[in-house]
Amino acid sequence: MTDFTPRQKEIMETAMKLIAEKGIQKCTIKNVSKRIGISEPAIYRHFESKMDILLGILSCFKQSTKATSDRIRSSKSTAIEQINSIFFGHVHQFTADPTIAAVIFSEEIFQNDNRLSEKVFSIMKLSQDTLRVLIEKGQKKEEIRSDIPKEQLALILMGALRLMVKKWRLSGFSFDLEKEGADLWNSIEKILKGG
Amino acid sequence: MTDFTPRQKEIMETAMKLIAEKGIQKCTIKNVSKRIGISEPAIYRHFESKMDILLGILSCFKQSTKATSDRIRSSKSTAIEQINSIFFGHVHQFTADPTIAAVIFSEEIFQNDNRLSEKVFSIMKLSQDTLRVLIEKGQKKEEIRSDIPKEQLALILMGALRLMVKKWRLSGFSFDLEKEGADLWNSIEKILKGG
Amino acid sequence: MTDFTPRQKEIMETAMKLIAEKGIQKCTIKNVSKRIGISEPAIYRHFESKMDILLGILSCFKQSTKATSDRIRSSKSTAIEQINSIFFGHVHQFTADPTIAAVIFSEEIFQNDNRLSEKVFSIMKLSQDTLRVLIEKGQKKEEIRSDIPKEQLALILMGALRLMVKKWRLSGFSFDLEKEGADLWNSIEKILKGG
Amino acid sequence: MTDFTPRQKEIMETAMKLIAEKGIQKCTIKNVSKRIGISEPAIYRHFESKMDILLGILSCFKQSTKATSDRIRSSKSTAIEQINSIFFGHVHQFTADPTIAAVIFSEEIFQNDNRLSEKVFSIMKLSQDTLRVLIEKGQKKEEIRSDIPKEQLALILMGALRLMVKKWRLSGFSFDLEKEGADLWNSIEKILKGG
DNA sequence: GATGAATGAGTTTTCATTCAT
DNA sequence: AATGAATGAAAACTCATTCAT
8 A cells, every 4th residue: 555656556546446447357468557548568667567456456455444343343332333434434435436435245246266355354354353342342342133143134234335346336336325324324233233 | 858868968968067167258159068078069060159048048047947937836835934935945056056146146247238237137036026026924923023124135135045045156165155155144034924 | 299289289389480480488378379379368268277388388399209209119120220210210201390399309498397207208218219129139140339338339320310400400401301411421420330 | 708798797797697597588688788787778878789798708709719720829839738728728727617508509599690709700610710720730730540530639629628518507616627627628639639 | 777568470279159070 | 160379569567777855
């Protein structure tokens, strides 16, 4: 993240944009370089290979996911508030940069290479673990119902968020994610509390 | 579906398997023909283009989704039972043929072409509409809680199912989907009923 | 050799010609295909990779070297006559197809890949072994002097042949290899006999 | 030689090492600069082009070949002793710096450019002429047999030396060149004297 | 002296597709 | 219904070289 040069960041962002707009199959070195306005070989001054660009993107995600997770975990809010932070943290992030939504929840994009799919898998695990820990805490403090196992509450929460974001994306960002997200949260909260 | 020749079905299934195993980028005419054991040009006896193979796959899905939807809708069960049928219909289908799971919930795979992504979108809409109608019916008959809008209950149900299936897939089918699905359903049912 | 299609032989011969004329650095798929009059991808119908073309060339050499060696060894001539056959076998081969001379004695051309250089090394060993065996036989029968070890006689014979051929090549085939070869043989024979 | 700066010498030596280890195809500006630990453009402070590096290498050889030749010719030893000096001069040089062996006897490496191949040819001629003159002198003084023409004796001597060195190189310097060289010389001397 | 950034031309290779047979 | 041979376009990547700093 911080150890990337401006050009490297530009390349990674451009690659992400292409993936978001047209899919990975259109995310070629040629298209990336054309969009930036440099020649194809120029890319190789900044990344050793195309793989390294994709790994760089995933590394950024992992780092920011970890940072967010750590920040929220160490806050002194209630479990519900912390889960709320995670939920809206994602929503805000996607609103601010919709291209992220296209990449972060589309694990199959990186399926064709083991190094990529392992990294993707580890990012997924990371955010699920965070959520599970928070739900467990909420259940112990009786903020969150205990008649549904924490793994399933996590699945339900993340599943709904992911599907909402996917619909938003596939619809061409045709609705207000913040608003829809707020509505969804109300329902989720109700479910978590067991109302 | 019925209007496809055996060879055409073989080609579509092989294409799906390749997507499931190694991602769309490895789903090439060469790889499909090699796996079937015929030459590349032979594929073109059965499909006009690669695009037609993918469209064929999606058409099959659409048709089977519609058939399932119609069958369930016309049954005389309670709404909850009908939703249960949809839920486990998917789970059984994926258990029977895991490759389907890799394609049906991975809409981004078909992002690179408009005809494909539109078809994908319409399939998604179809199954969501079915679900929404059933939930609405359930809500009217007071089988299903009404304090959470039907769209969000649908989102929560499908989101959880999708995420469970995705995890199953990314983990290399390392857990028993039927069992995990049954557990998830219990929680979902509880939520739907508003317990 | 016999298990190569005409097109494969054409490709290998063209590659050899390019190496002979301009060095391996100019032996590119583009140049080979251009000279044959087909497109670059067409090459890949006949060879899986460029490496396979070069390996094919070396395999042909190995096979023909082995065949020649076997044929001569099993003849009932004197050792000197057999060595003479090897010597002039090479000379005739180069006269008939000068491109072979450019490849067969230029082991460093294939230095950049282990599979190639190992094959090259094995071919070199093969022909040296043959020669050593014949010299040994000649020494036992007292056709050939024994005061110089067979390894060194082999080295001297092959070294002189190689250097003569190299000069012929580097001079642009400016002299008559057959004639020069005959003269060299007279001297070599004298040395072998210990006159 | 003396008119090259230390940096220039370092570049030429590094280029030679790359050629010796991995072949010319791996002798790129990038690899040379990486091994020295400077940037690629830095090379161009010291040489106008890659060609100039290779020409520089060959110039050094030519100069040192000429110097050796002059020194030996002007010595007052017998012809055989002088030829011995040339022979072991090479052997010692290769033992001291095996990379030289990979370049000096591999004329085909420089085949792809006329300026290079002409220079290579002129070096080859130079050392052969020297040898021929010494043999001629030896023949006149009846130190060396006269029943074999001087050109062929030169060919035999140099051919054997070259082939021995090539084997040494291709075998990964697996034997003691000095020892093997001494043995070969004994045989060569015998041959020269006509024993 | 040296470097970071860039590039035109070229490398090997793959892709979907066509065509004669 | 199938194949062998071919191809234009494009993929990722490398090369020698230049230029502003």
